[in-house]
Amino acid sequence: MAGLYIHIPFCKQACHYCDFHFSTNQELRQRVVEAISKELKWQREYLNNESIETIYWGGGTPSILLRNELEIILDSIFKNFSVVTHPEITLEANPDDLTFEKLALLKKIGTNRLSIGIQSFDDSILQFFNRAHNSVEAEQCISIAREAGFNNISIDLIHSTPGQSLSAWKSNIEKALALRPEHISAYSLTIEEKTTFGQWQKKGKLQAIDEKESAEQFELLIESLTQAGYEHYEISNFSKPGFESKHNSSYWKQKKYLGIGPSAHSYDGISRQYNISNNHLYVNSIESGKIPFEREVLTRANKINEYIFTTLRTMWGTDLGYLEKELDYRLAENQFFQTFLEKGLVVANQHIIRLTSKGKLLADQIASDLFISE
Ligand code: SF4
Incomplete structure (x- = not known):
């Protein structure tokens, strides 16, 4: 779907x-x-x-x-x-x-x-x-x-x-x-x-x-x-x-989606596509038979960071098991993870972590501290 x-x-x-x-x-x-x-x-x-x-x-x-x-x-x-x-x-x-x-x-x-x-x-x-x-x-x-x-x-x-x-x-x-x-x-x-x-x-x-x-x-x-x-x-x-x-x-939830029209984005599980953000260039290109987009193949780091950023902001939380199984990343070993737990910014329930009320005020910062570099 x-x-x-x-x-x-x-x-x-x-x-x-x-x-x-x-x-x-x-x-x-x-x-x-x-x-x-x-x-x-x-x-x-x-x-x-x-x-x-x-x-x-x-x-x-x-x-x-x-x-x-x-x-x-x-x-x-x-x-x-x-x-x-x-x-x-x-x-x-x-x-x-x-x-x-x-x-x-x-x-x-x-x-x-x-x-x-x-x-x-x-x-x-x-x-x-x-x-x-x-x-x-x-x-x-x-x-x-x-x-x-x-x-x-x-x-x-x-x-x-x-x-x-x-x-x-x-x-x-x-x-x-x-x-x-x-x-x-x-x-x-x-x-x-x-x-x-x-x-x-x-x-x-x-x-x-x-x-x-x-x-x-x-x-x-x-x-x-x-x-x-x-x-x-x-x-x-x-x-x-x-x-x-x-x-x-x-x-x-990392589902695939197709974005149509100027500036729309798409995701197929492997890459992201970005249509041009200009109405003139968009119509001219389509009228000449070509979709004007750029494609970025996602690296392992991109996938891990996007997964953390998007899931941590939701009530469903970030699944440490998914990260380990699908992306070979053990988030619990991240140097900031224990600190966030101790400071009460995140809570862990079995293999799912979620932001606490205090953590929600710092959501972007917490996610970016958990990111990995290439
Ligand atoms: S200019 Fe105003 S109405 Fe148009 S997209 Fe932006 S917020 Fe919406």
């Missing part, structure tokens, strides 16, 4: 923090849609005939696509791949696109999970982020989605925003919980160099909040959501039991 990811590289406007690949110029839309449809056909062998269990429309903003654009791509998916009877089909959407008519269409074409980019329920923060929606749309889109028949809804939130107090973050969490989404993804704001925020930071106009404040916001999030019955199944992801994202979980 494998996953399929479709990258739709268009947005209405550029959010100030966003480092994903997208364009606000819609001129190439039709050509990109046609190119994605062709790439799907040409990549039909990539997954070695494994059935598609999850389809994920990401971006960019897939919810800006029109009916005919969505249908061209879907048609190519179902013509070229064997898809299981009840696949999880997720579509990333922005609140300002979610009219009842749009939602009914998304439902009709098979979407059964929405991932809504709410980010904040606070108008001043939404404006600071340069989001295209407001707080009213943020709150209303979920009830409209319910009316349209969606019963698997995820929302994205951002914490650790400069200028946002702990009590303002608390009020965001309360608003999110009142809407009862099945899934919540919450990310700490990271300021990336090539974004507007990155430029502001360089000019001294913006400063990231300090680590202590950020840790407090993360701790409040974990406490509030777990008390409300959500499972903290991955460092940035919480779900009601049974509503974990199957697609994203497959990334963390």
